[in-house]
Amino acid sequence: MTSKPSSPTWRQKAAKKKERDLAKIPNEWRLPPITIDQAKTRCSIADDFIDSLLDPKTTHITNLDLPILMQMTRSGSLSAVELVTAFCKRAAYGHQLNDNLLEIGFQQAIEKAKSLDYQRALKQPVGPLHGLPITVKDQFYVKGMETSMAYVGWIDTFEGDRSSPRKDNVESEIIRELESLGAIVIAKSTLVQTLGAIETNNNILGYNQNPRNQLLSSGGSSGGEGAVQALRGSAIGIGSDIGGSISIPAAFNGVYSIKPSVGRLSFMNVADSSPGQSIIPTVPGIIGSSVASLEYLLKSLISTQPWLHDSDVLPLPWREQDDVLNDSHLSFGLMEFDGVVRPHPPIQRALNMVAKALSTSGHELIQWDPPAHTTALEIHKKNEITCANGGYDIFERLALSGEPLIPEMRSSFPDAKATTPLDAIQIEKAVIRLRAYKAEYHKYWMSTAKNTITGRPVDAIILPVWPSAAVEPGKPIYGGYIGFANVVDHSTMVIPVTRADMHIDKLDEAYNPVGEKDGEIWKSYDPKLYHGAPAAVQIQCRRLEEEKLLSIGKILTSALSEL
Known part of the structure; x- marks a missing residue:
């Protein structure tokens, strides 16, 4: 009797x-x-190193900013094929150096570019993103490309179902919008298995290192997209965020990002963890090489009126912010230390640079001392709201192939199995606590009007994204500076400011940590190890103030350039 062949292992x-x-x-x-x-x-494979591997034409094209590239494709001075091919080549190089792509669609992308060039020859460009090569986190469905979301059991299936008719037909709404504007998805980036960690690791591509300092993490869960943008593997990228998953990779990789508030962009038809959880929803966001690039893409997406196709998107057209750009007296709340974990020296220096740049430009900074961010972390934490289901979906997906849970998630699931889900009463109490915290934070923000020269509440707040310039694999972590943004639903932008410098950013041996976590993270700073790592800050505006946030981002980057 012939034995039945065994199924492939994970x-x-x-x-x-x-x-x-x-x-x-x-x-x-x-x-x-x-x-x-x-x-x-x-140490670094970004910037000069990857540029040195490419031919001059490809290097030139792929280092241009998005608005310039779109001006060139609209005018016809650069064809869609030239543009897409250049970024596909660079993305291919970046992937071979960094393992950051879970799905590659170069040939399909070039064919689409040929079609756009044909249409361009007959009439006007398709739209404001004509020929734009983009990458997206491998949660987003793109026709002709697989979505595994870093689960081995989803390979060659639709969310684990091999026979589903949706396998080749489903498309995320935001992808439809991008393509209607002329954009072309060239690849999909790697991410964290489960989406629940701040270090990108999975059982398909493994641990994703930071291209700017390969001893450190690229961040998570959109770490692959952060790495792609650091290597300029596409003109701009789309990730997702429920607790810093866009902001953290942007900061770690030294690029820009914007996380909008819930309801500004569509998250329809996107794979996700805890897909029924809508109390603190996951939102799509943008990672790119400049504030101008972020603004160009966000404004273009909103021009499609996504609320006509997705009822969860608010009918909020683009609002120009000339009054903000022309205001020479803005007020900012500055948080340099949250009283729990003190930022490492490079982050302290970045904050000081931002404060000096804004003050020199005539803007006001006041100390930001809001309701404790640790309360927001407790509300957000896995067993309260964002994973109230106990993670059953995670372990169902792992069981499809028999793959193990990644080490970075074992603190959340120490027994490597789902935990007991919350009941309706527990969830209701968590929501009541969430609402109370949001109201308290908003009240504090409004109360700052009595402390500002302008007589109005602060226009934005500035604080670290993370206590350190990226994370050394396996070292202690603390998300108190970023996770609260999703709880209160602030619009959030990351601005790279400087690089860690071991000759400047010395460890203060006399510092007396305020607690155990502070001590752990303070001692994890190694000036030599972190040398060259990006040091970034975040700016936050209130809910649905994306246009204002982008205008402030322009003001800050301009002020920094004058230092």
Whole structure:
């Protein structure tokens, strides 16, 4: 009797998926093993290193900012094929150096670019994003491209269902909008298995290192997209955020980002963890190379009137902010230390640079001392709201292939199985606590009017994204500076300010930590290890103030350039 062949193991499925994507890279874009080995010995593989591997034309195109690229494709001075091919080549190089793409669609993208060039020859450009090569986190459904969301059991299926008719037909609403404007998805970036950690790791591609300092993490859960943007693998990227998942990778990788408030952009038809949880919803956001790029893409998306297609999107057209841009006396709340974990020296220096730049430009800064962010962390934490279901969906997905839970999630699930879900009464109490915290935070913000020269509440707040310039794998973490933004639903932007410098950013050996967590994180700072890592800050405006936030981002970057 012939024995029945055994099913492939999860390792075999993952390896096949990885090999299949590498096979989508044309031979002429394959890097020699010696180059890949050389890259492994370097601290940074971004900027000059990856530029040195590319031909001059590709380097030139891929280092241009998004608005300039779109001006060129609209005028016809740059074809969609030239633009898309250049970024596909750079993305291919970046992936071979950094393992940051879970799905590659280069050939499909170039074919779409040819079609756009044909249409351009017959009439006007398709839209304001004509020929724009973008990458998206592998949660978003793109026709012709697989979505695994970093689960081995989802490979070659639709969310684990091999026979689903939706496998080749479903498309995320935001992808439809982007393509209607002329954008082209060239690849989908890696992410954290489960979406629940701030270090990107999964059983398909493994741990994603930071391209600007390979001893550190690229962040999470949109870490792959942060790494792609650091390497300029696309003109701009789309990620998702429920607790800092866009802001953290942007800060760690030294790029810009904006996380809008709930209801500004569509999250319809997007794969997610805890998909029925809508108390603190996941939102899509943008990661790119400049404030201008973020504004260009967000304004273009809102121009499609997404509320006509997704009832969860608010009917809120774009609002120009000339009054903000022309105001020479803005007020900012500045948080340098939340009283729980003191930021590392590079982050302290970045905050000081921002404060000096704004003050020199005539703007006012007051100390920001809001309701405790640790309360927001307790409300947000896995077993209260964002994973009130106990993570049953996570372990159902892992069971499809038998793959293990990644180490970064074992503190949340120490027994490597779902926890007891909350009942309706517990969830109701959590929601009551959430509402009370939001009201208290809003009241505090409004109360600052009595302390500002302008006589109005602060226009925005400035604080660290993370206590450190990225995270060393396996070291202690603290999200008190960022996670509250999702609880109170602030619109949030990340601005890279400087780089850690071991000659300047010395550890204060005399510092006396205020608590155990503060001590752990303070001692984790190694000036030599962190040298060259990006140091960023975040700006937050109130709910649905994305246009105002972008205008303030322009003011801050201009002020920093004058230092």
